[in-house]
Amino acid sequence: MKLKTLIDQIGTSHSFTTSPQRIISLVPSQTELLFELGLESRLVGITKFCVHPCHLKSTIKLVGGTKKVHFEKIKLLKPDIIICNKEENTKEIVEELSKICPVWITDIITIEDNFQMINDFGKLFNCRTEAQKWNDKLAFALSDFKNFVKNIPVKKVAYFIWKDPFMVAGRDNFINELLKLNHFENIYANNSEKAGRYPEIEIEKIRSAGDPDLVFLSSEPFPFKEEHAFEIGLHTHHATTVFVDGEMFSWYGSRLLKAFDYFKKLHAKL
Incomplete structure (x- = not known):
């Protein structure tokens, strides 16, 4: 053998x-x-x-x-x-x-x-x-998606994955890579050791953390609802809150093919 x-x-x-x-x-x-x-x-x-x-x-x-x-x-x-x-x-x-x-x-x-x-x-x-x-x-x-997104201006985002405590996507993970690909600057992806991959955050400090243009509330692992969007929105300056499909931002493998189409539709909505 x-x-x-x-x-x-x-x-x-x-x-x-x-x-x-x-x-x-x-x-x-x-x-x-x-x-x-x-x-x-x-x-x-x-x-x-x-x-x-x-x-x-x-x-x-x-x-x-x-x-x-x-x-x-x-x-x-x-x-x-x-x-x-x-x-x-x-x-x-x-x-x-x-x-x-x-x-x-x-x-x-x-x-x-x-x-x-x-x-x-x-x-x-x-x-x-x-x-x-x-x-x-x-x-x-x-390649097609990079061409699609090349002239879209960068927007600052916070990508929420959990509640009680509030947790977000930080650095060194697939979600952050796809945010960057989409010209979304993740305000919690700085290089400090405190940032971590999925840091717990104080929602009251979201403006001082980077004052995002967009707040993404993922469908998984925590199922965010309208009341959570309202609570988070009270602490932002001008951010638009958007419910996003967590599978499209966090599932790798073959799912990525569907994600590119999803991202195009997301940009059209924004």
Whole structure:
């Protein structure tokens, strides 16, 4: 048997004699990507948050969430590989899962990281042609979108992801990368150590933090409503509050293709 060695996005080396046939995915956006790569028949376990495509939840075993999984259920499924993400799944979960089978970890901060993940999956699951097709589609759509947005002036934004406490997207994450791509300057993405990736903020200080032109309230992980928009709006100077689709700003993988169209419509509304 020929041994194939591949390295995941946190630098861990994995060796396989054959392409993994029994896959568990603990990341919703990556579950969607695996489906789009034609690997549905190999998926044996997913999370309760893996909602795209919607039929998967009724046909594939649910093994918990992204932060809390049922290890016994996973063992019984006898996976060849478990797909995790550095941000979505905890180190403790990964260490425990590693006792069951190889755990492949992705780390997606930039769009280039996204291309790399798709390329890696092509090699890992022996679906290079499908992976290349997706990367070609995404590269074309990215180029088209950059052309679309090139003359749109930069606006300052605050992107809210949580309430009680208020939390926002900071630096070094995929959301911030997509904000930058859209010519949105994230007021909480400065280089100070206090900023962090998803900092807690004091809503009373939003004007001194950068006085945004736009306040984005994400649909996930916290479902913001009108009363939250009103509360936040009391503390801004002139900001327009906009409810945005969190999947489009935070899901990587194949979802990015739909995101480019969504962003064009968002700019048209603004």
